[in-house]
Amino acid sequence: MAKRFCKLNRRDITEHLGEIHSLVTEPKFVCRSCARSSADEANLCKPTAIPPLGCQNKPAEEKAACGLLAETLPKREVTLAEMPDSSVQMFDPAVALGDADKQASPKKAKLKKRIANASGDEKSELKRAKKAAKKQEKYNKKLAKMIKKQQKLFKKSQKLESELERINLRLDDVAFTENQAVVVNHIH
Numbered sequence: 001m002a003k004r005f006c007k008l009n010r011r012d013i014t015e016h017l018g019e020i021h022s023l024v025t026e027p028k029f030v031c032r033s034c035a036r037s038s039a040d041e042a043n044l045c046k047p048t049a050i051p052p053l054g055c056q057n058k059p060a061e062e063k064a065a066c067g068l069l070a071e072t073l074p075k076r077e078v079t080l081a082e083m084p085d086s087s088v089q090m091f092d093p094a095v096a097l098g099d100a101d102k103q104a105s106p107k108k109a110k111l112k113k114r115i116a117n118a119s120g121d122e123k124s125e126l127k128r129a130k131k132a133a134k135k136q137e138k139y140n141k142k143l144a145k146m147i148k149k150q151q152k153l154f155k156k157s158q159k160l161e162s163e164l165e166r167i168n169l170r171l172d173d174v175a176f177t178e179n180q181a182v183v184v185n186h187i188h
Helices: 010-015 017-025 097-117 120-187
Strands: 029-031 047-050
Touching: 010 017, 097 120
Parallel strands: none
Antiparallel strands: 029 047
């Protein structure tokens, strides 16, 4: 069976049910994406090895030593105050879209150096902080784009309102002159 479990349809499942049973009875891998399990990692989209029961039954302090369980432990969230050199930039609407990249590049280079020199746990925390900073920059860029679009729409609406006002004034003038012409014709 060449397909991954998540790609199988009902017909494929019924055709290969015996093979599927043999693969899932004693699983050695679990998919990080869909949580399906299999004895062969080729049948999963994002396979990761299942740690042995001996490692799973250990207390939390000893689980960190087991490489397979280290990633399953709860991760401590890094706050902005704990982040070194505060690499997250706050949004400033005055900053143009192109200027944000120029200001962020020295901080990115500094953060890359720190990641290269950091130890295991510190490295993962810095990478997480870098990812959060990148997400914040992306959000700021999207927000700046949206503000620019709103300003453009606001100018357009003001222009249309002034045009409508001008048209209404013209219509009022035309209606007034027609009324005067009708009154003059009735008098004569």
